[in-house]
Amino acid sequence: MRFRVVAVTGTFVVAIAVTLAFVFWPGRDGPVRPEPRHAGRIPVSSAPPNAGIAELEAHVREDPGDSQAWAALGIAYVDHALANVDHSYFPKADKALTRSLKLEPDYNELGFAGRGELALARNNFPSAVGWAERALALNDLDARASGVRVDALTAVGRLDEALATAEKAHAAAPSVETIARLATQSELRGDVGRARDLLRSGTSLAKKPTERAFITTRLGDLARSQGDYTEASAQFAAALKADPTYVPALAGSARTLYAQGHAWEAVRRYLTVTLKYPEPRYLIELGDLYTSLGQPTRAAAQYRVVDLWADIAAQNGVRTTMEISLYAADHGNPGLALRLAEAEWKKRHNIQVADALAWSLHAAGRDKEALTFAQRAAGTGYRDASFLYHRGMIELALGDTETGRQTLVSALQLDPYFSPTQAKIARDKVVELNADVRS
Numbered sequence: 258m259r260f261r262v263v264a265v266t267g268t269f270v271v272a273i274a275v276t277l278a279f280v281f282w283p284g285r286d287g288p289v290r291p292e293p294r295h296a297g298r299i300p301v302s303s304a305p306p307n308a309g310i311a312e313l314e315a316h317v318r319e320d321p322g323d324s325q326a327w328a329a330l331g332i333a334y335v336d337h338a339l340a341n342v343d344h345s346y347f348p349k350a351d352k353a354l355t356r357s358l359k360l361e362p363d364y365n366e367l368g369f370a371g372r373g374e375l376a377l378a379r380n381n382f383p384s385a386v387g388w389a390e391r392a393l394a395l396n397d398l399d400a401r402a403s404g405v406r407v408d409a410l411t412a413v414g415r416l417d418e419a420l421a422t423a424e425k426a427h428a429a430a431p432s433v434e435t436i437a438r439l440a441t442q443s444e445l446r447g448d449v450g451r452a453r454d455l456l457r458s459g460t461s462l463a464k465k466p467t468e469r470a471f472i473t474t475r476l477g478d479l480a481r482s483q484g485d486y487t488e489a490s491a492q493f494a495a496a497l498k499a500d501p502t503y504v505p506a507l508a509g510s511a512r513t514l515y516a517q518g519h520a521w522e523a524v525r526r527y528l529t530v531t532l533k534y535p536e537p538r539y540l541i542e543l544g545d546l547y548t549s550l551g552q553p554t555r556a557a558a559q560y561r562v563v564d565l566w567a568d569i570a571a572q573n574g575v576r577t578t579m580e581i582s583l584y585a586a587d588h589g590n591p592g593l594a595l596r597l598a599e600a601e602w603k604k605r606h607n608i609q610v611a612d613a614l615a616w617s618l619h620a621a622g623r624d625k626e627a628l629t630f631a632q633r634a635a636g637t638g639y640r641d642a643s644f645l646y647h648r649g650m651i652e653l654a655l656g657d658t659e660t661g662r663q664t665l666v667s668a669l670q671l672d673p674y675f676s677p678t679q680a681k682i683a684r685d686k687v688v689e690l691n692a693d694v695r696s
Contacts, residue, residue, distance in 0.1 A: 300361050302326045310337060317353075327357035328368040335374050342534055344573035350375050366395040366402070373405035380579075382605055385409035398429045407438050414607030416445060416637065433459050433468045437475055444479065445608070447638025453479055470500035477509045481516070482641065484672040489513045504534045512542070516674035520550055537563050537580040542677075549677035560588065582613045587678075591620035608634045608644075616647045624654040642668040642675035646683050653686070662690045 302325030304316045313330040317323060331353035338346035354375060357368040373388035386409040392402035403426035410419035420442045427435035436459035443452040456476045463469040477492030490513050496506035511526035527543040544559030567581050578597040586594035594617035601610050612634035618627035631648040649664030665683045674680050 300324050300364065302329065304329060309333065322360060324357045324360035324365060325367055327353050327360065328365065328371045331357060332367075332371040332374060335371070335378050339378060342536065344569055347375065347379060347573045364395060366392050366399060369395070370399060370402040370405065373402060373409070377405050377409055380412075382409045382412040386413065398426070400426060400430055400432075400434075404434060404438070411441065411445070412607060413605035414610075416442065431462060433462045433472055436462060437472065440475065440479075445637055445639050447640055449479065449483060449640070466499045467503070470496040470503040470506055473499065474503065474506040474509055477506065477513070481509060481513055482672060484642075484670075486513050486516045486674075490517070502533070504530055507533075508539055508542075515546060515677060516672075520546065520677075524550070531559075535562060535566065537566055537584065540566070541580075541584055546677045549681065560584075579609065579613055582617055586613075586617045586620040591617065591622075595621045608637055608639055611636075612641075612644050612647060615651060619647070619651045619654060624651050627651045628655060640671060642672035643679070645671065646675070646679050649683070650686075658690065658693075662687060 302323050303320065304323065304326040305312055308316065308329065310330065310333045313326055313333055316326050317330060320326065331350045334346045334350035334353060338344060338350070350371075354368055354371050358365055358372070361368065369388050369392035373385045373392065376382070376385035376388055385405055389402045389406035389409060392399050393406065396402075403422055407419050407423045407426070410416070410422065420439075423435065423438040423442055427439055436455055440452040440455040440459070443449075443455060453476070456472060456479065459472045460469070463472045473492045473496040477489045477496060480486075480492060481489035489509065493506050493510040493513060496503055497510065500506070507526060508530045511523045511530060514520075514526060515523035524543070524546060527539065527546065530539050531543055540559045540563050544556040544563075547553070547556035547559065563581070563584060578601040582594045582597035582601065584594075585591070585597065595614075598610070598614040598617040602614050611630045615627045615630035615634060618624070618630065628648070628651050631644075631651050634644050635648065645664055645668035649661045649668060652661035652664055655661075665687050668675065669680065669683055669687065672680075
């Protein structure tokens with residue numbers, strides 16, 4: 258079984274490091290897939306089951322006409338890129354999947370699903386939806402394609418369709434993966450209690466260490482986002498007991514250590530994370546933590562790697578507009594932030610993009626427009642301290658002092674240490690506004 262990371266980095270190993278995430282997803286060895294409707298026309302492969310990259314490469318050299326082996330090789334390249342933070346494998350995956358679809362362009366369920374996975378990994382969400390739907394047209398219960406469709410529909414803001422697909426996939430073959438996707442849909446709608454209940458029910462489906470690490474990390478992330486640091490710490494500890502190398506659990510425990518007042522211990526944990534997975538979110542979080550500790554030189558080193566990451570990602574066909582837009586808005590480049598956020602909004606309308614666009618508009622001094630998007634980001638009921646902080650600062654900039662103060666208070670009540678830098682700004686601003694009220 259493998260777990261997906263949505264955002265990944267390039268062909269370099271650095272001592273510094275996300276996203277996108279959204280997230281790691283469990284993968285390949287769930288229940289046997291139902292028989293496709295076009296079973297008699299679906300091509301089969303003579304490659305060994307569960308073959309690795311080396312075996313598949315050897316197989317396609319010996320049998321270059323095996324469309325399914327080429328598809329499996331393409332998917333294996335995507336897996337390798339995600340697991341090893343190596344964007345150079347995406348072009349290899351592209352070539353292998355192209356070869357597969359050239360050999361079998363019509364009834365290639367595996368090739369279509371693999372194309373969807375590659376598009377999803379490259380953050381090309383509309384394309385991922387299209388490829389997943391082509392696979393599902395051949396087999397409407399294809400677990401891989403269903404997962405791609407749910408993730409991609411969520412990313413483009415089509416939540417009702419994403420939920421329907423997630424429910425259908427879970428009814429057909431319950432798994433840790435399907436439970437996690439259902440929990441995400443509940444969380445995005447502001448129903449944290451149901452998300453928590455779903456994830457807890459998913460622990461009974463987690464049989465392997467990687468599955469247990471995944472589901473307990475999700476529980477930890479949910480608790481952390483709601484300011485329950487004790488519960489978060491316990492869940493991350495359980496995840497690391499199951500798999501001591503699981504990067505999302507290491508990152509979650511680092512965030513929680515910072516929130517509990519153990520900043521330098523958090524730094525050490527982040528260094529472990531960024532060595533393993535130098536992804537923008539982790540790099541930026543470590544840089545901001547260094548900033549809060551009065552270490553500007555060390556912070557700048559992290560931020561430089563973010564720039565390098567974006568360059569390498571772009572060279573390998575990976576769109577990184579969301580992470581870099583927020584980063585640019587927070588670090589003095591409002592022009593870049595706005596250009597990237599506006600470009601992303603043209604492609605997809607979800608709450609994360611709405612929040613990023615609101616924040617970049619604020620950074621550019623266009624607060625009236627920013628408020629419209631900040632309110633849109635709150636439209637599903639999703640509660641996130643960073644979203645609240647952004648909206649509160651926009652409200653203050655527009656002169657709505659009391660509403661802005663209340664929104665910042667809500668952010669701090671939800672998660673008092675949501676960011677090493679921004680939470681401090683929020684606290685200082687609330688103290689200042691409260692003093693103004695008393696005077």
